[in-house]
Amino acid sequence: MSSDFMSQAVKDISFLRAVFVITMPDCLLYSSWLRADSQWSEEEVAAYFGDLFRANRKGLKALGSWSSDMQVTIEAPDNLIIMHELTADFVTACVFERSAALGMVRLHMKQLIERIAASLPDFQSEQRPRGVRVVDFLNRYAPDPHAVLLRVSLRTRLPLELLEKPETLTPEQVAQVEDAAREILGLQELSL
Amino acid sequence: MTSPPILSEPPRAASSSLSALERDSGCCRDLNWRCQLGPEIRPEALERRLVAAGYDSRCRHPALRVLRHPSGHELAWVLASGRVQIRIPLGVDVDHRPAAARRIHAALGELLSQASGPDQDPEVTTR
Amino acid sequence: MSDLKNLSRAVPGHDLKLLGSAPYVYHCHHFNLFHDQTVEDALGPEEAFEVRCRAARRASRHLLADAVRMAGAATPIERLQLAASIFRWMGQGDLELLAGADGGAARGNHLHYGFAWREKYGAKVRRKVPIDAFAAGYASAATEVAFDLEPGSLCGRETSCFACREPGCEFSITTGGEGDTTAPVDAAGVERRVGTPGAGIGEERIAAITQGLNDFLLGVGPDERGLVQGFGIYVTRHLSGYYDQTAYDTIHFIEQHAPQATAAVEGLFGESGHVCVFYTFGNLLLSPEWEGLVGPVRGEVEEVVTSCTAIARALGFGHWTISELVPGERLVLRTASNYEFPFYLERYGRSAKPRCYFFANAARAFMQLAHRVDWPAKPALTEDLYQNLFKQGLSWHTEETCCCARGDDHCEVVVTRRS
Numbered sequence: 001m002s003s004d005f006m007s008q009a010v011k012d013i014s015f016l017r018a019v020f021v022i023t024m025p026d027c028l029l030y031s032s033w034l035r036a037d038s039q040w041s042e043e044e045v046a047a048y049f050g051d052l053f054r055a056n057r058k059g060l061k062a063l064g065s066w067s068s069d070m071q072v073t074i075e076a077p078d079n080l081i082i083m084h085e086l087t088a089d090f091v092t093a094c095v096f097e098r099s100a101a102l103g104m105v106r107l108h109m110k111q112l113i114e115r116i117a118a119s120l121p122d123f124q125s126e127q128r129p130r131g132v133r134v135v136d137f138l139n140r141y142a143p144d145p146h147a148v149l150l151r152v153s154l155r156t157r158l159p160l161e162l163l164e165k166p167e168t169l170t171p172e173q174v175a176q177v178e179d180a181a182r183e184i185l186g187l188q189e190l191s192l
Numbered sequence: 193m194t195s196p197p198i199l200s201e202p203p204r205a206a207s208s209s210l211s212a213l214e215r216d217s218g219c220c221r222d223l224n225w226r227c228q229l230g231p232e233i234r235p236e237a238l239e240r241r242l243v244a245a246g247y248d249s250r251c252r253h254p255a256l257r258v259l260r261h262p263s264g265h266e267l268a269w270v271l272a273s274g275r276v277q278i279r280i281p282l283g284v285d286v287d288h289r290p291a292a293a294r295r296i297h298a299a300l301g302e303l304l305s306q307a308s309g310p311d312q313d314p315e316v317t318t319r
Numbered sequence: 320m321s322d323l324k325n326l327s328r329a330v331p332g333h334d335l336k337l338l339g340s341a342p343y344v345y346h347c348h349h350f351n352l353f354h355d356q357t358v359e360d361a362l363g364p365e366e367a368f369e370v371r372c373r374a375a376r377r378a379s380r381h382l383l384a385d386a387v388r389m390a391g392a393a394t395p396i397e398r399l400q401l402a403a404s405i406f407r408w409m410g411q412g413d414l415e416l417l418a419g420a421d422g423g424a425a426r427g428n429h430l431h432y433g434f435a436w437r438e439k440y441g442a443k444v445r446r447k448v449p450i451d452a453f454a455a456g457y458a459s460a461a462t463e464v465a466f467d468l469e470p471g472s473l474c475g476r477e478t479s480c481f482a483c484r485e486p487g488c489e490f491s492i493t494t495g496g497e498g499d500t501t502a503p504v505d506a507a508g509v510e511r512r513v514g515t516p517g518a519g520i521g522e523e524r525i526a527a528i529t530q531g532l533n534d535f536l537l538g539v540g541p542d543e544r545g546l547v548q549g550f551g552i553y554v555t556r557h558l559s560g561y562y563d564q565t566a567y568d569t570i571h572f573i574e575q576h577a578p579q580a581t582a583a584v585e586g587l588f589g590e591s592g593h594v595c596v597f598y599t600f601g602n603l604l605l606s607p608e609w610e611g612l613v614g615p616v617r618g619e620v621e622e623v624v625t626s627c628t629a630i631a632r633a634l635g636f637g638h639w640t641i642s643e644l645v646p647g648e649r650l651v652l653r654t655a656s657n658y659e660f661p662f663y664l665e666r667y668g669r670s671a672k673p674r675c676y677f678f679a680n681a682a683r684a685f686m687q688l689a690h691r692v693d694w695p696a697k698p699a700l701t702e703d704l705y706q707n708l709f710k711q712g713l714s715w716h717t718e719e720t721c722c723c724a725r726g727d728d729h730c731e732v733v734v735t736r737r738s
Contacts, residue, residue, distance in 0.1 A: 039290070041221075044442040143440050144353070146709050147590050153583040154360040154573075160583060186445035217605045217699045219347055219552045219598050220438055251538055256611030264542065268551065268607040273615070277607045279551055282438070283429065283544060 006033035009115040013108045015100035017079065020093045021086070021116060022050040023191045028141050030090060038095075049093040053083050071109070073102075082109050086117045089191055131166035131174040133192045138181050148184065155180040209233055209304040213297040216277055222289035223282065227297055229274035233304070241303050242267070265296055276300070323408040326386055327556075330509060332516045333656035334529065336635035339385025340506035341378060342559045343409075344658050345536075345634040347552055348435030350595040354562060355432070355450070357587040361569045361580075364448040368455075371565055372475055373499070375456025376463075378560035381503035383464040395419075395465040402461035406454075408540070410547030410555040414454055418492040420466040422473060425458035427451060427488035429544040431555055433481035441482070449477035453561065455490050462492050471499025501666075504560055508665040514655030514728050519640030521625035528626065531612045532633035550606040552599055559635075563662035566676065571667075585676060589717075592680030593687070593709055600630050601688060601700040618694035620646035627685045628652070636681070642731065647690065650734040652682045653721075660724040673722035675730050682732045683717035690714070 010016055010033050018038050021031040027050025032042045053072065060066035074081040080096040082105065094112060096105050135149070142148040153160045156176040162169065169177065181190055211228035218224030229238075235257065242259050243249065247267065251258035257269045264281035278296050280289045326338050336343050359367040383402055392398045399416040406414045412430040417423050427433070432450045440446070455475030463473050474496045479489040539549040547554055566588050573584045603609055604616050604626060616623065624644055631639045637657035644650050659675045673679070691708055692698060717734045721727035 041286075041442065044286075047442055141443070143443050144706075146706055147587065150583050150586050150590070151356075151360050154357070154580050154587060157577045157580045159579055184444070186447055215699060216551075217602055217697070217701075219349065219602055221701075224551050251535070251608075253535070253611060256608060258608070266548075270607045270611045273610065275607055275610060277551060279548070281542070281544075282434070282546055282548075282553055286438070 003031075003033070005119060006031055009033070009112060009119075013112060015097040015105065016094065016108065017097060018045075018095040019112065019116075020045050020049065020095075021120075022046045022053070022091050022093065024050065024089055024091055025054055026185075026187050026189075026191050027051055027054065028191075045093065049081075049083060050091065053085070053091045053093075056083075057085075080105060082106075084109065084113055086113065087120055090117075090120055092116060129167045129169075129174075130192065131169035131177060134174065134178050134181050134190065135163065135166040137190055137192060138184065142181075142184050151184060152177055152180045155183065210297075210301045213278075213293060218279075220282060221286055222293070223280050225278040225280070225293040225297070227276050227278065227300070229269070229276055229304075231274060233274065235269075235271050238304070241306075245299075245303060261296075265292070267296075267300070323405060326389065326405070330506065330513065330656070332638065333513050334632035334635065334638045335509060335513070335656055335658065336556075337506050337509075338405075338409075338556070338558070339382050339389060341382035341385065341503070342506070342509055342635075342658055342661075343556050344559050344562075344636060345549075345554045345599075346557050346562075346595060347554050347599045348431065348439065349598040350591050351432065351555060351557065352436055352439060353591040353594045354566070354588070355452070357584065357591065358565050358569050360587065361573055361584050367569075368449070368452045368477075370568055371452035371561075372456040372459070374561045374564035374568070375453040375558075376460045376471070376473075376475070377456075377499060377501060377503060377564065378558040379457040380460035380463060380470055380499075381505060381560070382558060383460055387464055398465035399461060402457075402465070406457060406461075407545035408547075409557065410541060410553070411454065411457070411545065411557075413545040414458060416458055416461050416465075418458070418462040418473075420462075420468060422491070422493045423462070425454070425475070425490040425492060427454050427481075427490070429546060430454050430481065430488050431546070433488050434546075435553070436482040437484075441484075445484070446480075446482045448483070449480035449488075450482045451477050451480060451488050451490075454488065458490050459492055459496070469498060471496045504563070504662045504665040509656075509661040512661035512664050512723065514723065516638045516655055517640050517653060517729070519642050519653065520644055521621065521628070521641060525625050525629045525632070525641075528613055528629035529632040532629065535608060535612065536633065550603045550608045552602050552606070554599070559658035560662060562677075563659060564666070567663060567667065567674070588676040589680035590709075592677045593684045594705075595677070596627065596681050596684030596688060597700060597705050597708070599634070600627050600684075601692070603630055604688075604694070605697060605700065616694040618692070620644070620689045623689035623692075623694070624650060624685050627681075627688065631681065636677070639678075648736055650682060650686050651731060652678070652685075652734075653729050653731045654678065655723070655729045657730065660722060660730060663724040669726050670722070670724040672725060673719035673730075674724040675719055675722055675732070678730060679717050679719040679732045682734050683715045686715045686734050 018034045023030045027047050029042050029046035056072055072083040078098050080098055083091055083093045085091050138148050139145050149163050153163055209230040214226045216224040216226035247259035247261050250260050255271055260266045266279040268277040278293050280292050284292050328337050386401055386405055387398050390401055392401050403414055403416055413428040415426040417425055430451045436450050455477050459473040459475040474493050476491050478491050479485045481488050541547050570584055573580050628639050628641055637654045639652050639654045642651040642653045657675055657678050663674045687708055714737055715734050716737050719732045721731040723730050
């Protein structure tokens with residue numbers, strides 16, 4: 001999801017300070033838009049609000065009152081934060097100015113959700129080779145991305161030259177790379 | 193995302209003596225901050241005021257002062273250029289560092305404004 | 320020992336530092352984390368923890384035995400207190416040593432590795448395995464020395480780790496270690512291996528700056544958390560035997576068992592040299608201390624390279640000299656002393672190939688800093704800038720053309736622009 005797209009999606013929505021699209025269940029930043037005066041670390045926001053949403057989802061399921069269109073509203077001193085489940089794999093957290101009227105914010109949220117959800121990738125129909133997607137995922141989310149392929153090479157013992165052409169990896173090699181990616185990111189599974 | 197560098201305007205009374213607060217380079221995020229003292233500030237007088245405010249002098253090099261506050265933060269001050277680096281302790285959570293820097297910056301401004309107010313410290317000169 | 324500075328001294332003429340008779344250097348958390356991460360990538364987390372813990376115990380035991388002797392610390396409690404003080408002086412954090420001759424526990428607060436990992440990576444990665452192997456090894460060594468136990472008789476294990484989002488760091492110290500008869504690489508070993516110090520381009524400037532930095536570093540001490548900040552940078556005074564043993568044991572393992580991954584492991588240990596120069600050297604150059612002691616950086620290539628050479632000397636990396644410098648084209652650094660090859664020769668004997676990974680890659684990073692950073696603009700040396708400088712392929716090729724570990728009488732690294 002490009003920054004141009006996000007800029008278009010938030011067009012004409014007043015009082016909006018930021019939008020974060022977060023992958024679930026790994027709570028990683030997928031895309032974001034921040035107003036020029038905002039100074040937040042997008043990755044941190046994604047991690048913490050993703051965690052919050054996941055806990056909320058589990059809590060509601062434990063109560064038997066979960067539904068996929070639920071919305072979490074946080075009224076902080078400076079900000080009004082609304083989180084909404086876009087699909088099973090994505091949630092969005094939108095930060096509005098605290099002075100915005102709640103009714104107006106809900107209306108804007110509805111517009112935003114429609115615009116963003118329509119552009120999210122459908123994981124089922126993804127056609128690219130899995131090895132390519134794993135390497136893309138690492139490049140996007142791993143710390144020190146410039147060195148991540150070397151790290152995978154060392155962990156898997158696969159030559160760097162091979163990893164630089166992930167479309168040529170055998171299924172066994174892809175599984176090795178995926179294991180390395182999970183270990184590097186500390187994840188149980190990769191949301192590919 | 194690149195954050196805007198200027199986070200706070202200096203307190204009005206000291207605006208001629210202290211520049212706005214900006215992020216400075218450092219080994220960790222938002223740990224080091226930069227501001228600039230006006231050329232009229234006399235090092236000995238300000239240092240005395242800082243020590244009176246609880247700062248402890250860690251380095252008294254002819255070109256440099258490094259002072260540490262009991263709360264853990266430091267001021268490193270280049271005498272020739274008036275550059276001051278405010279150093280937030282590593283133990284302060286990253287989210288709270290900008291606010292901590294703003295508080296220290298404001299306190300420094302307050303100290304300078306006292307020095308240039310009606311009861312002007314005779315050792316602080318203004319041009 | 321009332322003043323731990325008395326423990327610290329230099330190898331004359333070589334810009335190497337000793338704590339007692341244990342060699343040490345200054346390194347920041349960016350280097351330390353990347354170095355240890357490479358050991359983990361190569362060996363897996365459990366084996367890596369063992370290797371790191373063993374190296375820490377061996378290097379620390381050597382240091383602590385010296386310190387106890389020099390301080391005349393006779394009782395176990397005096398020795399344990401001394402060990403905790405040294406740990407803080409090193410900038411490793413606050414370590415409570417609670418074990419007896421039969422083992423026991425240790426507890427850490429603000430431990431350098433765990434604390435720094437959480438600071439740097441905590442928002443991005445969920446860590447599942449403890450990271451404070453150095454503290455675990457140090458705690459074992461301190462307990463062994465306190466109770467006059469045989470080297471390697473105790474084992475340290477971290478049972479709770481701040482980096483894993485646990486509230487603090489806890490260690491168990493248990494008996495039943497395998498023992499350790501390997502001799503340390505100490506001051507005598509280093510002095511036996513270093514060659515004749517030379518001089519090079521900009522020697523007068525480099526020597527003057529080094530002296531100024533060394534004088535300043537004498538006044539740097541730990542804060543109340545046991546962390547050391549100098550020049551606005553948090554650093555450790557770390558035992559170079561720890562770096563050397565972990566790096567070379569890891570590289571040798573890969574060379575023997577997975578030779579196809581040798582380039583990767585060497586590349587990653589080299590990368591930690593880039594990390595060090597960018598964050599530590601770069602931030603030092605931008606610090607108020609530098610501006611006060613030396614003056615603001617103008618950004619000329621020769622100025623940046625001579626400055627970096629002086630910093631390397633002051634941090635205890637050896638008496639590096641500039642043999643050739645052609646801006647935009649070529650840098651040749653030489654040294655007859657660094658913290659890598661003396662350890663290699665003492666521990667493993669002569670190598671068939673060059674072994675100064677840090678030296679070779681730090682030199683390359685000097686050229687990156689000298690040519691690609693806009694110093695007068697006072698840039699923030701952030702991770703984004705680092706990725707920008709080092710991600711799209713380096714503009715410089717580096718090669719260690721002579722190496723004392725290979726039998727040459729000096730080490731030489733040649734950095735040239737990639738065509």
